[in-house]
Amino acid sequence: MKLFPVRGGIHPDYRKEQTSEKAIVAMPLPAALYIPLQQHIGAPAEALVQAGDVVKKGQKIGRNQGAVSATQHAPTSGRIASVTEVPAPHPSGLPTLTIVIEPDGKDEWAELPAPIADPFAADMQTINARVAESGIVGMGGAAFPSAIKLNLGTQKKLHTLLLNGAECEPFLTCDDRVMREHADEVIDGARIMAHALGVPNIVIGIEDNKPQAADIMRKAASAFANIQIAVVPVQYPMGSEKHLVQAITGKETPARMLTADLGIVVHNVATARAVHHAVRFGRPLIARVVTVSGGALREPRNVEVAIGTKISDLVEFCGGFAQRPERVVNGGPMMGQPLPSLDAPVVKGTSGILALTAEEISDRPTSACIRCGTCVTICPCGLSPVEMSSFIRKDNLEVAAKLGVMDCISCGSCSWVCPSHIPLVHYFNYAKGMLNAQTRDQRKNERIKTLVEARTIRIEKAAEAKKAALAAKKPAAAAAPAAPATTTEEKANA
Amino acid sequence: MLMAIGSLTAMGVTLGTILGAAARYLHVEENPLEEELKAMLPGSQCGQCGYVGCGQAAAALAKGEAPVTLCPPGGKAVIEALAKKLGVSADLSEHEEKGPEHAYVIEGLCIGCTRCIRECTTDSILGANKLMHTIIVESCHGCGKCVEVCPTEAIVMKPIEVTLNTWHWPKPEVAHHVTVH
Amino acid sequence: MIPVTTSGPFTHKANSVQNVMATVLLALLPATALNMYLFGWPAIFLFAVTIGSCVAVEAGCLMLYGRPVKETLSDNTAVLTGWLMAASLPPWAPWWLGLLGAVFAIAMAKHAFGGVGQNVFNPAMVGRTVLLVSFPVVMTAWVAPHPLFSANAPGFADAIAITFGGHLPDTMxxxxxxxxxxxxxxxxxxxxxxxxxxxxxxxxxxxxxxGSLGETSALLILAGGLFLMYKRIISWHIPVSVIGSLFLMGTIFHAADPARYTSGMFHVMSGATFLGAFFIATDYVTSPVSKMGQLVFGAGVGLLAWTIRTYAGYPEGMAFAVLLMNSLTPIIDQYTRPRIFGRSRKGEPLPLAKEKA
Incomplete structure (x- = not known):
């Protein structure tokens, strides 16, 4: 398959061998599961259960609300202990409303929706409804509700489903293992998704450092003429949706647009597998494969784990810490989020839990910028990190925005490469957060202004109406001398 | 010598006349700055700045009589917009200590007198006579007028809490002596 | 609880300013070592004095500004500046030239601008240029090679007289x-x-x-430059555009009037061309950050160097050319930013191409 060059990028130390040859193992159920109502982009789900309720495995416990949202299901049978605030798997460690389930150990399935016998005969709506009903979100990390992305076929002219198996983050091997061990399920899921999208072609993009996965997938796809396997070069961040599309099609997604505007929809391989389960067996998304790795961990491995398992339980299952980790990361080491506590649960978008040593992080104190320009050379988005960061440092966010800070995908390549160890991407994350907050504030101020104006007009109108009423009464008052009392009353009311 | 003095004087008089005429005929009637500043302010006439309304505050700002940090409900966004317009540097050190706030009705203390409802410039208080009132946090801009009129001290100001959706990374801490370009 | 202070990434390239500078020094070593051999003890003394002065002045400035002395000194930038300046001095020049140069290079050109990374002009070249303009005679007192331990080479004692006594033998x-x-x-x-x-x-x-103390061996400098490219410390853009434009100008004018203009090859091989192209124009701090900008910058350096060599009063123009282009670096940077992904050069989102049916 002909490939196209992608700008910039880096070659970090991949360290995938820690887990890449270890088969996926299922983790036994922990003592409690914590299902946050918001594990996805969009509005949180609305809890359908309360403390004391008894639930079955796969039973819906959270209902999606609003246009962008996802449902939540019980990963096992048991009793709802509480619906309470629990720290989210997020760098802030802020609490989020979470359903706590105590498993009863029976792991009894609820009555699941009937399998769709022939998905290729079913219409798009049926499949999308099933995907939405099953609470499937993008499992590559972004956790965008998949049903909405599958619905793009109704709005845009699409031609290709691109399955993202690039897995460009160091350490992570969960997609690699899923492709190697469940290739048929992934392919079937992809075919169902392509059908739902109404697209003829499927391309599966796999980075060149996973030759076994590529071989197995090629074999599994050989029966289908419309599926192509694209082995893309090892170049971080190849797994970024827009960059993968560029590598495979040569097309550059215009800023502020979607790859769907080019006719291509990108889904993660694990998402395809979840779609296969939902459509063929009616099973909702209640478990996922997580890479648990890092030098501070005793037994790095790929674990199929129930959504809601506490990270501390998962670490315990992997033998616990061999040494105190310098940092525990949710996701890959490049774009993953640091976790302030291990009390947070595994959620649908958790691709990895890494317990990293100081040697693996290999950070140093920041020194002065020597303008080496490497950050400019390697930026996959064509930005100038050295310039943007200097403006952000002086809190000149407006100029940083003009230089394109909002187009930064936070891939972290610039921070990785910087010889002065300047936390470049941290500056950009800060700037993006501030600029978003400013936009929010501005919107709020505008809303307040409209409210105030509406109120002023209302009050004026009311006053005029009073005046008019008063004027109307005046002649009457002149006619009937007994009126003054009424007038004073009016005034008092006004 | 006389020639030089004469020509210089002539030049001075001519140029002076031209400048004087220009000043008269090209005179700009009103400072449009005031209007622009007014448009930047929330326009809720809450009076927290000490002026009667946003118009008066804008006038004071235009004359340089008021600091750009005068508007608490406007928050950082307004301060920055004003500072930029006026070409001054905003001192955000004091502002950040307080942060944006919203009003909150303490259940049980509210007697349902509706006084706060009449006072609220953004219609952000829901409730009716003899019924408990609630604040719509999304449209409350924290002017605090309702707190003043409440006869039972049932309304307090609370800082707007950071949530998972509004949290963002703080500015990175880099040692002071390091000049990052 | 693990306190979270910085966002990712949580893996970094094993890389530091110190390493980068040390690699550059390593790349300079063969060419400089050969020149030490060719020019003997006086060159070695001057080299040591210049680098020592640079490090001492740097330490003094750091103390004056209240910055961490040990950490900053260990980044090797002062050593590199000293080395490059020494490389551009006449090998048998007196010791005070090195010391004075260090003051101008480190105190004036570097620390007055705010220290590492903040200087507009290449410190080594500022030092050299100030010396050249102030002491034109001493700065152009060249000697033919007198290899170490050869018959007519100055001995240790003679060398001390040359470097520290200022007795440059006329015959040499x-x-x-x-x-x-x-x-x-x-x-x-x-x-x-x-x-x-x-x-x-x-x-x-x-x-x-x-020639100068560290610039005479084009081949060894080229080898050092290629080593830096292999190590990805510099890219081909600046060296190629400097040498390319110099060669091009030389060749074109030489073809037009061989009696007046020297050949392109002569320009490339003589003076500080190689040292300038690989080690001086490529200085990170004072050259543009984008590849496009580096091409423009390098072409400018080559063009100016040729012009100065050909028309101006000085025989060599590399240092002036680099300094002049240094002053343009901020502007070049501003106009040669890379194109943002998904946007046109002007910053507008790319238009959606019409789908081919």
Missing amino acids: SAASALGYVKTELSRGIPVTQSMTQVPDLMDMALGYRA
Whole structure:
């Protein structure tokens, strides 16, 4: 398959061998599961259960609300202990409303929706409804509700489903293992998704450092003429949706647009597998494969784990810490989020839990910028990190925005490469957060202004109406001398 | 010598006349700055700045009589917009200590007198006579007028809490002596 | 609880300013070592004095500004500045030249601008240029190679007299090729004739010629430059555009009037061309950050160097050319930003291409 060059990028130390040859193992159920109502982009789900309720495995416990949202299901049978605030798997460690389930150990399935016998005969709506009903979100990390992305076929002219198996983050091997061990399920899921999208072609993009996965997938796809396997070069961040599309099609997604505007929809391989389960067996998304790795961990491995398992339980299952980790990361080491506590649960978008040593992080104190320009050379988005960061440092966010800070995908390549160890991407994350907050504030101020104006007009109108009423009464008052009392009353009311 | 003095004087008089005429005929009637500043302010006439309304505050700002940090409900966004317009540097050190706030009705203390409802410039208080009132946090801009009129001290100001959706990374801490370009 | 202070990434390249600078020093070593051998003890003394002065002045400035002395000194930037400046001095120049140069390079050109990374002009070249303008005679007192331990080489004691006593033996002086051709041209002797007197190009490439302390061996400097490229510390853009534009200008004008203009190859092989192209123009701090900008910058350096060598009063123009282009770096940077992904050069989102049916 002909490939196209992608700008910039880096070659970090991949360290995938820690887990890449270890088969996926299922983790036994922990003592409690914590299902946050918001594990996805969009509005949180609305809890359908309360403390004391008894639930079955796969039973819906959270209902999606609003246009962008996802449902939540019980990963096992048991009793709802509480619906309470629990720290989210997020760098802030802020609490989020979470359903706590105590498993009863029976792991009894609820009555699941009937399998769709022939998905290729079913219409798009049926499949999308099933995907939405099953609470499937993008499992590559972004956790965008998949049903909405599958619905793009109704709005845009699409031609290709691109399955993202690039897995460009160091350490992570969960997609690699899923492709190697469940290739048929992934392919079937992809075919169902392509059908739902109404697209003829499927391309599966796999980075060149996973030759076994590529071989197995090629074999599994050989029966289908419309599926192509694209082995893309090892170049971080190849797994970024827009960059993968560029590598495979040569097309550059215009800023502020979607790859769907080019006719291509990108889904993660694990998402395809979840779609296969939902459509063929009616099973909702209640478990996922997580890479648990890092030098501070005793037994790095790929674990199929129930959504809601506490990270501390998962670490315990992997033998616990061999040494105190310098940092525990949710996701890959490049774009993953640091976790302030291990009390947070595994959620649908958790691709990895890494317990990293100081040697693996290999950070140093920041020194002065020597303008080496490497950050400019390697930026996959064509930005100038050295310039943007200097403006952000002086809190000149407006100029940083003009230089394109909002187009930064936070891939972290610039921070990785910087010889002065300047936390470049941290500056950009800060700037993006501030600029978003400013936009929010501005919107709020505008809303307040409209409210105030509406109120002023209302009050004026009311006053005029009073005046008019008063004027109307005046002649009457002149006619009937007994009126003054009424007038004073009016005034008092006004 | 006389020639030089004469020509210089002539030049001075001519140029002076031209400048004087220009000043008269090209005179700009009103400072449009005031209007622009007014448009930047929330326009809720809450009076927290000490002026009667946003118009008066804008006038004071235009004359340089008021600091750009005068508007608490406007928050950082307004301060920055004003500072930029006026070409001054905003001192955000004091502002950040307080942060944006919203009003909150303490259940049980509210007697349902509706006084706060009449006072609220953004219609952000829901409730009716003899019924408990609630604040719509999304449209409350924290002017605090309702707190003043409440006869039972049932309304307090609370800082707007950071949530998972509004949290963002703080500015990175880099040692002071390091000049990052 | 693990306190979270910085966002990712949580893996970094094993890389530091210290390592980068150390690699550059390593790349300079062969060429400089050969020149030490060719020019003997006086060159070694001057080299040591210059680097020592740079480090001492740097330490003094850091103390004055209240910055961490040990950490900053260990980044090797002062050593590199000293090395490059020493490399551009006449090998038998007196010791105070190195010391004075260090003050101008480190205190004036670097710390007055805010220290590492903040300087607009290449410190080593500022040092050299100030010395050249202030002490033109001493700064152009070249000597022919006198290899260490050879018969006519100055001994240790003679060397001390040369470097620290200022006794430059008259008999030993020689002219650099660029200087010789220029002087002859001013006496009305055409290039075609004077060129027969300069060392042949092969000798010039190997370094067996009169010239600055670290710049005579084009081949060893080229080897160091290629090593830096292999190490990805510099890219090809600046060296190629500097040498390319110099060669191009030389060749074109030489073809037009061989009696007046020296050949492109002579320009490339003589003076500080290689040192300038690989080690001085590529200085991170004072050159543009984008590849496009580096091409523009390098072409400018080559063009200016040729112009100064050909028309101006000085035989060598590399230092002036680099400094002049340094002053343009901020502007070049502003106009040569890369194109943002998904946007046109102007910053507008790319138009959606019409789908081919």
